[in-house]
Amino acid sequence: MEFQTVVFYFLSTILVLAALGVVLARHPIHAVLYLVLAFFNAGGIWLLLSAEFLAISLVMVYVGAVMVLFLFVVMMLDIDFARLREGFWSYLPVGAVLGVLLAFEMILVLGGPYFGLDAMPAPEAVAASHSNTRELGKVLYTEYAYPFELAAFVLLVAMVAAVSLTLRKRRASKYIDPNTQLAAHREGRVELVKMAAEKEEPDPTAASGADKVVGQ
Amino acid sequence: MNFVVPDLYQASAEIFIAVMVLVLMLATAFARRVARDLAYMLAQFSLIAAIFITLSTLDTQPSVTFGHMFVSDLLGGLLKLMVYSSMIVALLYGRSYLADRKLDRPEYYLLALLMTLGMMVMITSNHMLTLYIGLEMMSLALYALVAFDRDSARSTEAGMKYFILGALASGLLLYGMSMLYGATGTLELLGVASAVKMQAANVPVLLFGLVFIVAGVSFKLGVVPFHMWVPDVYQGAPTPVTLILASVPKLAAFAMAWRLLAWGLFGLSAHWQSMLMFVAAASIILGNLAALAQHDLKRMLAYSGISHMGFMLLGLLAGVVDGDTHHALDAYSSAMFYAVAYVLMSLAAFGMIVLLSRAGFDAGQIDDFKGLNRRSPWFAALMMFVMFSMAGIPFFVGFFAKLAVLQAVVAAGYYWLAGVAVVMSVIGAFYYLRVVKFMYFDEPVDNSPLRAPVDLRLMLSANGLAVAVLGIMPQALMALCEHAMLSSF
Incomplete structure (x- = not known):
């Protein structure tokens, strides 16, 4: 077996296992970490296909930026794991039957002669200077x-x-637009209401209505 | 590699809308007080101007540019014109409703324009890459619009549901496209078509990809068995968004289905036709039966939309019989006529819900239409037109749409399918007529007069009358559809 073939199978095995891990991991953090692993291996396979730029950008953009961001989001979210797994066992039989059926059909088509090396010959090797x-x-x-x-x-x-x-808009923010502050004037804030003088009543609560200032 | 400088003139409508998206975004960012009105005006202006641009660049001969990724043909031009005009109507209907609920943020119009751009890209694509990008642009904008009422749990839930299921459907579609690419070695639809015709490709792999493509297209059309999202999303989304969702994207989805299946995979038509046969029959049966049990008008219209899309598929699947392509033109143009007629009816039906709604009150229930005749005889009559038309009662546009599609199915010899469709539309007439009965023979629940702005009333009247007038004179629109099909096929 050629060295490249060995590397390919090595990377692919880890890739498939990591992808399974993403789906099966009990904890979302682990799922995200498995996804990072899967991306690394996919990058490796692309390198084998001499698609260096894509491989590097996959690792830099997805692993370096997107997945790290994702990790933070998952850590910050308050996920109710018990509720997420609710109903898993009742859906399992139907899902498993359908999944196995689908996988079987896919293997029939994809594993058949249609994608073999004789149907799809390997591309010509590119020169070392090929970029x-x-x-x-x-x-x-x-x-x-x-x-x-x-x-x-x-x-x-x-x-x-x-x-x-x-x-x-943040409600807690104390920021006030300077424009509206400067535009404020007395007439907009204070309203003087003329009222007839009232006689003082013995009840103290009635005294408060004498001089009414209405704020904005 | 021989690079040909693309002919930008053909794509001038797309470029114009793209530029206007940026203009709208910057203008509303700096216009503070008038941002809402400005966004509305700019969006409407862009759509109206796009009509003129598309009219002036309309090509009777199909031509491709951007390295065969963009096709400019009469069918695309016609569908784009329909998209602009229904978008104009939808934005106009929704405006007062959104303003009453403080939802008319400039982003609404920005997303609507971006969605229009996505649909234009889908309609004019001759390449699976651009088709997919256009679809994603449209869908992403729609997900955000469905969840636009972010303080409402229902709207957010509907947006989330739509997003997750839509992402799954996009994945299916993409997987199917990758299979087609693997089998034919090209992403260009016309290239796929010729590769399929030459039998150069492996048929089982093509069929394998085709299954996923049909599934993805069915999801976007909202037909059985990929219909689960439709009622919940229609009900949960703010009514103006439901109005958009139930009308305009159907044109783009028709274009996508037509371009992928009837254009790219024409050589496999026997296979996808039998798949669509099941999908169409199931949609017509389930849509009509489930709509009977609904009390919520938006849900009822959602199920009715499922059955209408099933009817539209009847036209698509009747094109080729045993390799005989004589009827293909009639069949495909009947499907296109159905899509256009459905958009017209759907706009009017959801427009009526917007008309009856006011600040703090949504007229989403069928009971809210009780006694509408007492409150406004004119709009009750228009709603009756729309309901009759959806039920397929002669002489409204919906009747001729159904008739054309059924003619195509009978001409193809699928009598059982035509029988199912006729029986189910008779059953379906019940729930449309129930709305009419509520409007005319029941006492109104609330007697408050309608408080809708003049532009909404005028446009809704025009829309309702169009349903009636096109029913009396469907020939012009029919001939237009046929002409477009003929020149692009």
């Missing part, structure tokens, strides 16, 4: 300029959606 990054850069801004720009708009949608669903 994956350069190739990507060439098509990203030319051939794929349209979907590239659209993907930027999808990110914009996500940003706008996140802001519009979560941003709230």
Whole structure:
């Protein structure tokens, strides 16, 4: 067996196990950590395919930024684990039957002759000077300029959606707009109400209504 | 690699809307007091201007650009025009409702425009990559819009449900696309079509991908067995959002289904037609039966929408019989006519709910329509038009839509399917007529006069009348659909 094949099977085994771990882990933190492991191994497989740029960006962007952020979010969330697992056993039989059936069908198609080496011959090996990054850069801004720009708009949608669903004016903040402060004047704040003089009653509670100042 | 500089002129409507999204975002960020009105005005202006741009760039000959990713044809142009106009109507209907509930934040209009952009991309895509990106742009904006009333538990729950199920459906669709790519070696739909025709690809792998593609498309159309989200999301979302959700995306979903199945996978039509046959029959049966039991008008319309989408699929699945493509044109244009007619009726029906609602009161229940004739004979008559049309009673637009679709099914020889559809729409007529009975023969629960702005009343009247007028003269719209289909197919 070639060295590359050994590496491929090594990485793939860990990848599949890690992916199973994401689904089966009892604790979300562990699930996130398994996902990080899965990303690392997927990056390794991409390296084998000489897609260095994608491999590095997968590790840098997903593992370095997205998953760490995700980890913080999961840690900060107060998740009720007992409620999450509620109904697991009652759904299991149906889910297991369907899952096994689906897996069986997928193995029939994907494990069959359609994706073997004779159906899909290996691509020609590229020269050592071949740069994956350069190739990507060439098509990203030319051939794929349209979907590239659209993907930027999808990110914009996500940003706008996140802001519009979560941003709230902080009530506790003591900040006052200087504009409204400067625009304030006496007439806007104080209103003098003319009233007929009232005689003092023996009841002390009635005395308070004499000179009424209405604030804004 | 031979790079061809893309012809930006063909995509000028998309570019215009994209620029207007940015303009709207910046303008509303700096306009403080008038941000709400400004956002509404700018959104409406962009949509109206886009109508003119699309009209002036309309191509009778299909042409592709952006490295075959973007196709500009009459069908796409026509569907885009429908998207703009129904979006204009939907934004106009929703405005007073949102203002009453302090929901008319500028982001609402921003997301609506971004959603429009996503739908335009879907409609004009000739590439699975752009199709998927357009779909995600539309869906992400819709998820946020459904959860827009963030202080309401129902709205948030509906948004969450829609998001999770929608993400699952996107995953299915993407998996199917990757299978097609593996089997044909191209993501371009016309390339897939020719690869399938040459039998160069492995049929079992193609079928495997096709199953996932049909599942993803069915989810976006909201048909059985991928319909579970529809009633809950329709009910939970703020009514103006339900109004958008129940109308405009159906056009884009039709375009997606048509482009993927009838364009890219035309060679496999025997296979996807039999899948859609089950989906359509199940949707028509379940949608109509479940709608009978509903007291909430939004839920009732959701189930009725499921059955209507089933009817639309009847048109798509009747295209090819035993390799005979004679009826394909008629069948596909009847499906398109159905989608357009449904959007028109759905806008009017949800518009009526908005009309009867006021600050602090949602007219979501069927009981709220009791005695509408006493309160406003005109709008009761319009609602009657819409209900009759949805039930498929002659001579409203819904009748001709159903007729065209059934003709296509009968021409293809699926008599049992036509029989199921006819029987179920007779049963379905009951719940539409119940609304009419409530409006005309029951005592009103509250007698308060309708308090809706003039523009809403005028547009709703025009919309209701269009349902009636197009029912008397459906030929023009029908001919337009056929012409578009003919020039793009």
